[in-house]
Amino acid sequence: MTDKEILQKVIDKLPENFSDFYKKINLDIYEINGLYLYEIDGWEVIHLRDLIYNHDFAKEFFGERAKKTQIMSYVDFHNNVCNIPKWKHHLQQMVLEEDPLKYLEKFL
Numbered sequence: 001m002t003d004k005e006i007l008q009k010v011i012d013k014l015p016e017n018f019s020d021f022y023k024k025i026n027l028d029i030y031e032i033n034g035l036y037l038y039e040i041d042g043w044e045v046i047h048l049r050d051l052i053y054n055h056d057f058a059k060e061f062f063g064e065r066a067k068k069t070q071i072m073s074y075v076d077f078h079n080n081v082c083n084i085p086k087w088k089h090h091l092q093q094m095v096l097e098e099d100p101l102k103y104l105e106k107f108l
Contacts, residue, residue, distance in 0.1 A: 001105060004027045005100050006102075006108070007101060007107075008026055009105075010052075010104050010108065011023060013061065014061065018060045020058075025038050025040050025046075025051070026039040036069065038051065048101075049100075051103075052094065052104065053094070055087075057090070058087045061087075061104070063087060064085060064087040089106075090103075090107075092096075
């Protein structure tokens with residue numbers, strides 16, 4: 001899938017009450033000085049990272065808003081068991097990816 005198709009499917013997956021803002025986005029990409037920007041409502045321009053690295057977005061897309069928050073456990077460098085919400089784990093992983101949209105594509 002193209003980046004545009006992935007982003008459209010991600011937006012379609014969001015709940016209606018949350019996605020009103022995202023549905024106003026013109027998915028035609030503008031490249032300015034190596035940054036990929038999206039137009040909102042014909043007047044505001046926003047960077048991709050501001051759309052998908054947003055905590056509220058991650059909570060909606062990865063499931064924080066469910067009745068019971070899913071927790072992921074991992075062991076840190078000091079052998080301590082750490083518990084973090086699933087959405088936060090996925091947000092961290094997405095930030096580390098070279099292509100964050102390809103990371104999101106796995107969950108469509």
